Amino acid sequence: MASTYEVQDISYSYEAVPAIRGLTLRIEAGDRIALLGANGSGKSTLLRLLDALYFPSAGSIAFQGEPLTEKCLQQEEFFLNFRRRVALVFQNPDVQLFNPTVFDEVAYGPLQLQWNKEDVLRRVDETLEFMSISHLRDRPPYRLSGGEKKRVALASVLVLDPEVLLLDEPTATLDPKSQSQVVDLIQQWKGTAKTVITATHQLEIVEDIADRVFVLEAGAVIAQGTPSEVLSNSGLLLRANLIHAHRHRHDGVVHSHPHLHGHSHHEHER
Amino acid sequence: MHIPDGYLSPSTCATLYAFAAAGWYAALQRVKRLLATRAIPLISVFAAFCFVVMMFNVPLPGGTTGHAVGVGVAAIVLGPWGSILAISIALAIQALFFGDGGITTLGANCFNMAIVGSFVAYVVYRMIAANSNLKSRQRVFAAAVAGYVAINASALVTAIELGIQPALFHDPSGTPLYAPYPLHVAIPAMMIGHLTFAGLAEAAISAGMVSYLQRADLGLLRGIGGLAQSPASAFANPSAEGSQRRLWWAVALLMLLTPLGILAAGTAWGEWSSADLTNPQTRKQIAAASRNHAPPSSVPAGIAKLSNLWTAPFPGYAPRFIKSPMFGYLLSAMFGVGILILASLLAGVVAEKWPRRSLPL
């Protein structure tokens, strides 16, 4: 069976500034992937390329054996099929919540894909229930908290039961409780047929949400491996600007080592 | 400048709604054609932006503040058609949701600010900015003047709409039923506030924003998605743009010179009504202008039949209630030119939409 994603040597530029250069990777169905990289490394751009919102200027992307090109997406059948099966959750939920109420937001996807009215209503209610946001049904988006917005954004894509979930920094700007709720959700999909590709720079969640990690830097994949392999390689993490090193004192000695704040203990590399 | 309900009669409201609807239709067609699916998010968010800008208190000389409409910026970045839609949507939300401006008068407000305002701003900006460098001061100056003139044009049209109410709509005892002040009160009252405060606020915001865009976001200044191209042509050809600009200057000049027509004495030869042919005074004038041939002693049958078929809204180029003939002339000229321009622009849009049968080769 064809891979879910076969990305061959793609390049993409924003207004003459290269964002992706010579990037290659392969993702199989059911994989849980983390795209690890600092801001500006190209993770968001890659997710949008995978969601066929942008198209590479060089190289190719194939989705389940079919090439993803602008021309293909102009065909209605392919378009509807693809949009149902692949879903992208944007980093900024305000961008994704463009409908007047939570209900309208979650109903948007099914309506665009031309479901009939009863199915839309039923499915929307199910999804609101599943995400525990039924009480927010008639709320306009500007009256939602950050965590609520995120849950609505997730609901708005989950309503279509997509096969591939592309998540752009799903836990950024969230309070710890909301963060753990999102991580729990992603963990639920472990072992299912869902392919989850999460772009993040937060190292602490990587082990929970992924079985394989691609490290991105300056628009290319510089390393890949399991979470433990990647996270223990501080040289790699330093190079990718995911951790920092600064000088500080320990017991009267001034030294410098790479580390990550927020852990209960330092990890020293001697 | 937002007219509340109750200031305009139902027939005035209906007429202006009709004009506005034509403008909205034309604008929607054009914007959809140029932007396709991008239109909805772009116009919506831009309308939200205009709405918020309308809430800014702009500090003005003398420690006062004024409000801008944002029509200058909208016309520069979105072009006149996009600006019509964005400003109209902002006005609709202001009226319905925030009670700023009436519902029966929404058509009028949109016509005055969104349609007249956008076109005047766009034309003035293109005329003055010409082909100058995007980063030049000429552009900033053009934006300031465009905003200023546009707001005052909107204010003038508003004042005219308000000023004709008492003469046209009153009860038998002479009580005005809607806006109570005639033109010679309404026009100065409105124009003073806008020639000073509102006009300056718009000029300040338009110029300030162009200046900001020159430094921070040049792409926006170029106009989005082909919308800010000249409304009647899709040429990227500078000489075509240049000749069109010269045309606009010529039209503006001619409009301003129309009062010269008052200097012409007597009546135009051949343009006589049956009243002219029976009045002894005018009969003498006609004879004098016809090498002393006397006009026929009785009114010819054809003229008599057709003479009263149609009475012009502005007989003698001056509405009945305008006292100064020169101003009446100028007003008629602006009205006439304005209607012609609007009609030709709309005809252009309709003609593009009209299905054409392709010729067999």
Place this chain on the structure above:
Amino acid sequence: MSRHPFLERTLRGFTRAVSTALASEHAATQPGLLQQLDPRVRVIGILALVLSVVLCRRIAAVAALLLIAIAIAAASRVSIASLAKRVWLVVLGFSGVIALPALFLIPGRPLFAVPALHLSISVQGVRTAVMLVLRVETTATLTTVLVLSTAWIHILKALRSLHLPAEIVTMLAMTHRYVFLLIETANQMFESRQSRTVGVLSGPAQRKMAARTAGVLLSKSVELSHEVYLAMLSRGFRGEVRLLTGFRFRVRDYASLTVFIITSCLVVWIGR
């Protein structure tokens, strides 16, 4: 802290806008008269009444409509006090002031003279001033009650069922949604600039601040619109707009609609 009145006034304007939205949301959930009706009936009914206010030619008729408007407001659990503060005083302050000179300027039968000012107030002047103010007050009351009792999205969906084009409805909905986001953004920008300025800015510097804030807001807005576009595409948008209206008429809706229409026509007829 009135160093920069333009800043304070602008920020206050923002607060007022947000509080209006909140008030509307709160009132829309109250069990009042209008809230029980189908939104289409509310929209058509109120519009019919607004139209009749403008069509009437007699003060008594407009006054009757004002009373009807107040009755509807009270029945819809809209506080009369808030109506007075939010609508009536504001209208008086604007249209009332505009109408005042009409007392003296409109020619007609003199009512009484003000000798000190060498002016006389005419009957026609009084009538026209009263008529104008009444018309504005009544229509403002009616629209306020409609907006307070009905969520914006329902007003729009009602307009859609009345055949307003789908694109226009979508744009009105999206604009409304993002107005509050942009207000918040502008609010933050102004507040942060306010806290960072020491002393009093000169006039030109103040103008520059206002214009620059507007400029940044513009860039952010256009950027936002690009992202929203991508989000729409990602969820299957191809240019057509599909809305779910889901309104259903009940007996009380037919009845109320009839009452609205008949009342409007009656008042116009009597007040012609």
